[in-house]
Ligand SMILES: [Zn+2]
């Protein structure tokens with residue numbers, strides 16, 4: 001089959017690789033009908049997330065049709081049309097039973113690697129996202145092996161198009177969870193979203209769905225800000241305005257009640273702090289650049305929430321913890337517990353509350369994917385979200 | 393009394409006729425060097441430093457001198473900084489202590505039953521080759537070692553069904569060791585906390601333990617892996633894997 005393969009830092013290619021097979025009786029094989037490139041794939045592309053190996057198949061946002069199931073699979077059947085959460089969860093451990101699917105104890109076969117880095121515990125496995133997260137082959141391919149087939153895949157029975165449900169696998173629940181983590185008081189709270197990429201777009205619309213009095217989106221790319229403005233958000237271009245002053249003015253000096261950092265460690269900032277971050281990241285002294293996080297802590301209102309859906313990989317420094325402490329902020333963060341959001345969010349799509357396909361700017365075949373990785377990375381051509389058809 | 397460190401053994405002593413008094417499993421910090429080890433290390437260190445200083449080759453001078461100075465310092469201070477850096481911990485008797493814990497979503501008596509079936513332990517612990525049950529309390533353990541296999545006899549020193557199992561090697565063991573597994577109910581319906589403490593005297597003292605660690609034998613990591621394997625076996629019935637999955641490596645004839 002054809003697949004997008006990581007070939008080394010800043011190099012992905014289309015390769016012909018063996019078709020996946022069932023490795024365990026609880027596995028299924030899914031024929032991928034649509035897959036997407038995610039912002040966090042860019043952390044793999046530029047080598048910021050460690051433990052990639054040449055030949056790894058990328059991709060963690062995908063959906064398709066079940067073509068084979070293992071003998072212990074009970075609920076999923078051949079022919080089912082499914083969306084598959086980007087994180088892999090066992091469904092049986094304590095975190096899974098509490099709905100904390102991304103924190104699954106059991107799904108990462110390389111738990112040693114994550115434990116060494118992350119304080120003796122590992123999160124669950126992820127599709128196509130480095131060996132630290134299990135080394136599972138990803139879904140930017142014609143077929144994919146799906147472990148724990150009765151736990152992850154969610155059956156789509158309505159006739160919604162792929163493009164309307166594909167993002168239930170990652171960026172929609174990720175943006176939604178970021179907004180939900182804020183504990184928005186409807187009609188009262190103002191939410192600021194740093195980063196108008198795909199997750200930021202869904203975070204902003206989710207904050208609106210959850211009743212935020214106002215949603216302010218901060219970015220520097222005009223097309224992305226226009227997309228947020230089209231949804232009724234207030235926008236700030238940080239290259240044209242002083243963000244902290246603009247947010248104070250927009251909130252009567254209080255600051256936003258909740259701030260979502262939908263940028264994560266790849267923040268491009270200005271000033272000496274940002275330059276030092278970039279240099280240290282290049283030298284592998286630090287994984288993360290944190291301009292957006294600094295702005296989040298400095299701008300957030302007293303008693304507010306700082307919600308972090310953006311990926312942080314390692315250590316960060318020069319965090320204004322004094323501001324966070326003085327204002328009594330709450331931090332909420334972590335990988336998305338995708339499994340628990342799919343059903344409720346699908347209902348919202350079916351009810352016409354949101355059509356997630358608004359975010360798509362580029363459609364392509366797998367063969368065009370390497371070029372589109374670069375287009376997406378460089379934010380050229382108004383690129384916000386790329387959907388790939390593995391059979392085009 | 394804290395639930396995790398029972399100080400009494402409620403099992404009828406008559407059931408454990410040969411039971412030696414239980415050895416301590418309390419941690420006292422990172423490795424302190426026994427006196428003999430210190431004096432050997434001191435003389436080797438001084439000799440190496442001398443050889444280093446005499447050597448005409450600058451690289452050799454540096455390496456021998458450095459290692460020699462290190463050993464001498466270790467001997468002088470009575471501390472093994474390499475052992476400390478490698479987090480090799482010790483009991484009050486100078487043994488190497490390894491401890492870890494895992495929470496498993498099953499009742500304590502079920503998990504206790506799995507451990508009490510000593511002959512089945514090699515399924516939990518991959519470095520164990522076999523455990524041969526000799527009688528009610530005695531068993532023969534065989535482990536894989538870099539040099540082949542090593543065997544010793546062990547005896548159960550405490551057996552509290554559903555709560556705790558302790559054992560100790562019998563005199564003459566190649567690797568003197570003892571340990572315990574404690575099973576205690578996790579708060580809030582989360583199953584059972586399984587706590588393991590193992591103490592052993594590595595051949596070669598703390599230097600031996602450091603050498604073993606540097607050659608890839610890491611008892612702490614082995615125990616961690618064993619506990620995770622146990623948890624997954626109990627909660628899932630299998631271990632997750634990516635072995636044999638498709639990749640761009642397989643396409644080039646390499647390992648998938
Ligand atoms: Zn993603």
Ligand SMILES: [Zn+2]
Pocket residue numbers: 089090091092093094095096103104105106107
């Ligand atoms: Zn789980």
